[in-house]
Amino acid sequence: MEKIFEKLLELGNDVKLDEKMEYHTSFRIGGPVKYFIIPNTLESFVSTYNFLKKIMEIKVVGKCTNILPSDEKMNIAILSTERIDRIEFKNDIVLCESGVPLKKLCLESMENSLSGFEKAYGIPGSVGGAVYMNAGAYGWVTAENIIYVEAFDGEKIIKLFPSEMEFSYRNSIFRKKKELVILRVAFKVINGDKEKIKIKMNEILKRRYTKQPLEFPSAGSVFKRPREDFYVGTAIENLGLKGYAIGDAQVSEKHAGFIINRGNAKAEEVKKLIEYIKNKIKNVYNVNLETEIEIW
Ligand SMILES: Cc1cc2nc3c(=O)[nH]c(=O)nc-3n(C[C@H](O)[C@H](O)[C@H](O)COP(=O)(O)OP(=O)(O)OC[C@H]3O[C@@H](n4cnc5c(N)ncnc54)[C@H](O)[C@@H]3O)c2cc1C
Numbered sequence: 369m370e371k372i373f374e375k376l377l378e379l380g381n382d383v384k385l386d387e388k389m390e391y392h393t394s395f396r397i398g399g400p401v402k403y404f405i406i407p408n409t410l411e412s413f414v415s416t417y418n419f420l421k422k423i424m425e426i427k428v429v430g431k432c433t434n435i436l437p438s439d440e441k442m443n444i445a446i447l448s449t450e451r452i453d454r455i456e457f458k459n460d461i462v463l464c465e466s467g468v469p470l471k472k473l474c475l476e477s478m479e480n481s482l483s484g485f486e487k488a489y490g491i492p493g494s495v496g497g498a499v500y501m502n503a504g505a506y507g508w509v510t511a512e513n514i515i516y517v518e519a520f521d522g523e524k525i526i527k528l529f530p531s532e533m534e535f536s537y538r539n540s541i542f543r544k545k546k547e548l549v550i551l552r553v554a555f556k557v558i559n560g561d562k563e564k565i566k567i568k569m570n571e572i573l574k575r576r577y578t579k580q581p582l583e584f585p586s587a588g589s590v591f592k593r594p595r596e597d598f599y600v601g602t603a604i605e606n607l608g609l610k611g612y613a614i615g616d617a618q619v620s621e622k623h624a625g626f627i628i629n630r631g632n633a634k635a636e637e638v639k640k641l642i643e644y645i646k647n648k649i650k651n652v653y654n655v656n657l658e659t660e661i662e663i664w
Pocket of ligand 1: 394427428429430431432433434435449466490491492493494495496497498499500501502503504505542548549550551580582586587588589662
């Protein structure tokens with residue numbers, strides 16, 4: 369183990385041993401992982417991935433805003449993209465490394481009078497996580513701005529174009545093929561008026577603060593919308609489940625599509641609450657809910 373640890377340092381990483389995921393997730397939930405690795409550069413990221421892939425299971429994370437890790441000890445290595453966050457503007461193209469926070473992408477686009485990411489403002493993840501999830505809000509989805517993605521397929525870096533990435537609602541090829549790691553993303557933007565972009569972004573942020581329980585830890589909307597005309601939050605609310613809790617995991621009083629951590633929630637409690645909601649929805653509406661968040 370010491371040899372692995374030394375090699376990880378040598379490859380240009382910061383490494384934390386037995387690091388609790390609760391320190392990293394927006395849910396403030398999650399037990400310890402064997403290695404929590406923070407590569408300092410994209411090159412370190414790729415060589416570390418190459419080194420570890422023969423040794424143990426690797427999970428790549430961005431800002432950990434859409435995951436619910438187990439409470440138990442996990443014998444895995446986490447590769448975080450948090451320091452892989454270079455961003456470059458070239459005319460109407462933005463080149464982002466996968467760890468660029470969406471917030472940074474939105475703000476820097478606005479500063480450069482570039483329109484295209486106004487509706488992404490307030491989504492708390494990274495570019496990599498947004499591509500993986502095809503994150504979206506207010507009618508906008510990540511896929512619509514993508515020109516290409518550079519991904520590591522475990523052996524080499526490949527370039528993927530939108531038609532190859534199987535984008536659909538909160539889905540992409542990356543959710544299916546876990547061996548593909550998003551390294552860089554080229555987005556298109558259009559010239560716009562800085563003030564108008566800023567106003568739109570602030571409007572969007574205000575809507576989020578009004579509707580979402582941002583004062584509590586959560587992972588955003590727990591469930592995918594099963595079809596266009598089925599609003600999960602409203603359905604859960606109509607079942608009288610707003611405020612319903614198992615331990616410290618609670619259906620938000622503000623937005624029933626969110627489960628919040630009231631303080632000391634465990635992953636097991638969140639999972640039980642998810643199952644409880646799924647069963648109720650199935651019994652009353654005959655609808656099968658799927659989770660949007662990733663459960664480890
Ligand atoms: C308060 C709140 C509000 C939210 N609002 C929205 C919203 O409006 N719309 C929306 O779509 N989502 C929303 N989310 C969910 C979440 O922010 C997004 O899905 C976001 O895109 C996840 O990015 P991340 O970097 O946090 O991903 P993580 O949680 O770190 O990872 C999510 C998944 O992506 C994978 N992944 C991450 N980076 C890479 C990479 N470089 N290569 C390959 N796989 C990768 C991980 O392995 C994991 O499976 C919200 C979450 C919160 C907490």
